[in-house]
Amino acid sequence: MSVPALEQRPAAVLIDLAGVLHVGDAAVPGAVDALARLRQAGLRLRFLTNTTRSPRARIARMLTGLGFEVRGDEIQTAAAAARQVVDARGLAPFYLVHPDLAAEMGPGAEHPDAVVMGDMGPHLTYAHLNRAFRLLMDGAAFIAMARNRYFQEEDGLSLDMGAFVTGLEFSSGVGAEIVGKPAAGFFQAALDAVGVPAGEAVLIGDDLHDDVGAAQDCGIAGILVRTGKYRPEDEHDEEVRPARVVDDFAAAVAHLLALAAEPRP
Amino acid sequence: MSVPALEQRPAAVLIDLAGVLHVGDAAVPGAVDALARLRQAGLRLRFLTNTTRSPRARIARMLTGLGFEVRGDEIQTAAAAARQVVDARGLAPFYLVHPDLAAEMGPGAEHPDAVVMGDMGPHLTYAHLNRAFRLLMDGAAFIAMARNRYFQEEDGLSLDMGAFVTGLEFSSGVGAEIVGKPAAGFFQAALDAVGVPAGEAVLIGDDLHDDVGAAQDCGIAGILVRTGKYRPEDEHDEEVRPARVVDDFAAAVAHLLALAAEPRP
Incomplete structure (x- = not known):
């Protein structure tokens, strides 16, 4: 697959939770402030998680407890996607x-x-x-x-x-x-929720295949962070080449906010 | 793979246990008498099992309790094969x-x-x-x-x-x-134990792939019984074609004992 370009500031950011914003019960250093900067800059946000040990309300409470500003209805879970399939x-x-x-x-x-x-x-x-x-x-x-x-x-x-x-x-x-990541339908549902086409969205994740690779298969540029389940060999994978690899969520945000909001001439 | 021929009475019979001689705590009807006939006819016997919930001594006791004449040292288990690998x-x-x-x-x-x-x-x-x-x-x-x-x-x-x-x-x-079935080494160990080459041995099993297919890959003719985990679609498999498919262990024994002890002219 070709790697989607990441040359201008995206309109929306899809953010994986575990391993990116937090590891277990601890916030990743710098992530709380970085998320606040992303919100201030006006980018649309959607949080994607395959964690299926906790209901959405508890995930939101946990993140809020760590200092993150996240609303429950911004979180898209694989469990909710399964429930939708069952109902539909x-x-x-x-x-x-x-x-x-x-x-x-x-x-x-x-x-x-x-x-x-x-x-x-x-x-x-x-x-x-x-x-x-x-x-x-x-x-x-x-x-x-x-x-x-x-x-x-x-x-x-x-x-x-x-x-x-x-x-x-x-x-x-x-x-x-x-029905969760890496299903294309899960990423498409996130794009629909923020009302942004794939080419104007970015995903930040710690899973080379199920976050970054799957997003890029949908045309969404993927940023891999070196936290959570990241392992050094991920940077030499034969199948998936992230649009960018950065140390952590704060570095990803700094990179995105440094990009010009409009394409360069 | 070509199917090993089954045209003369074999010198040795390798017998799977669960699903062939017994299902759970019950002997397969006719199997006790059939095993006795096989012994009387002087064929060398080896019992092969991948069951790894019970030690060999208990498997032997269970079979004896059901009326089968089986000695513990005739039973070859996947657990014992693992222990040998660990030790070696x-x-x-x-x-x-x-x-x-x-x-x-x-x-x-x-x-x-x-x-x-x-x-x-x-x-x-x-x-x-x-x-x-x-x-x-x-x-x-x-x-x-x-x-x-x-x-x-x-x-x-x-x-x-x-x-x-x-x-x-x-x-x-x-x-x-x-290390158990379908490993070629497991079947070879059984042939070594009875001192018979693959072409003069037969396997009787209820697992199309791990019993019959694996034995035939070693050059041992495989008889599939329609008991235990057998399912009708096993008879239309594209990969494995048993040398023979029979209703149960008693039918397999009757077939083997009806074969001439020497090749036909």
């Missing part, structure tokens, strides 16, 4: 989701025709997965919020739900439909 | 195995350089898998007893460890070395 298609779901997310998803069906999977974290059990496996073998649809490989916790990288999606696909032979 | 290479293992298998595997290492994985069944936890993931990311070797997709329980097909092997491979980027 009238699916009868069996939910494999974290207990904290259960209320946001609504009740599961008595006779499910779909497995809807999020990250259950430490609540994952073999019994849950085997129920899902048997439903898939009986013809249920497979909707997964994400296929992330791992995420950054304060004490190191941790296994993310992509392992379990891939494992269930392997055993059942049923492919999952991913 | 001097690995310091972190064991992801069922508690019942822990004694057979020996103690885990304080500073592991290898993840050795079996089927933990309902004992599987996210914490176990995340520990394994972090070790793999730090460079540990990945030894898996099996990569089976599913197995037959009395109330239906159940998710097997292949899902978790594949999932950990996906998230860590580290490929697993499989």
Whole structure:
């Protein structure tokens, strides 16, 4: 893929949360002030997260508690995208989701025709997965919020739900439909929400493939930050070349605000 | 692959256990008598299992309890194969195995350089898998007893460890070395144990790919039984064509014993 150009100040910025604004319960240094500068400059903002262990309201409260100015309705979650798919298609779901997310998803069906999977974290059990496996073998649809490989916790990288999606696909032979990042529909929904075309938007993320690569596949320039799950080998990847790689969110913002608002002659 | 011929009575029979001789706690009808006939006819026998929830002694006791004449030292398990690899290479293992298998595997290492994985069944936890993931990311070797997709329980097909092997491979980027079926080394060890070349041996199994296909890749004719995890679509597979498909173990034995002991002129 060609790399979308990043030569003028974008009209909108799509911002990944975990690993970019915060790692675990700690704000990334400089990120609170940088987000405030971005708002002051009048850029439209949308926060994208594949985190599916927490409902949106709690994510917003956590960010506010760290000092970030973020409204709940600016946050776009993979869980909400899954809920929309369930509603739009009238699916009868069996939910494999974290207990904290259960209320946001609504009740599961008595006779499910779909497995809807999020990250259950430490609540994952073999019994849950085997129920899902048997439903898939009986013809249920497979909707997964994400296929992330791992995420950054304060004490190191941790296994993310992509392992379990891939494992269930392997055993059942049923492919999952991913509704969060890196699905093109998830990025398109973000562009629609801010009313900006792909060529005038930028994404800032710490996941080379599911943030940066996926955004660039949609024509959105991607900035990779060297925080969160970033690893040095990401800068030598054969498939994905970010429009820019910077040390952290504050550096990304400084770079964007230094760009001229109009194209150079 | 070409299908090994099955035109004369074999010198040795390799027999899969779960789904062939028994399903859960019940013997497959006719299998006890059929195994006795096979022994009377003087064929050499080796029992191969990827079941890694039970130690070998318990598998032998279970089979004896169902009426089968099977000695513990005739049973070749994926767990024992893993233990041999650990010992031969001097690995310091972190064991992801069922508690019942822990004694057979020996103690885990304080500073592991290898993840050795079996089927933990309902004992599987996210914490176990995340520990394994972090070790793999730090460079540990990945030894898996099996990569089976599913197995037959009395109330239906159940998710097997292949899902978790594949999932950990996906998230860590580290490929697993499989030591049980379908590894060629596992079948070769069985041939060595009975002292018979591949062309004079037959395998009887219920898993089209990991039993029949893998044996045939080693030049051993494979008989697929229509019990256990067998599914009708197995008879129309594009990759694996069994030397023979029969209703059950008794039918397989009847077929073998009806073959002339010497090649026809």
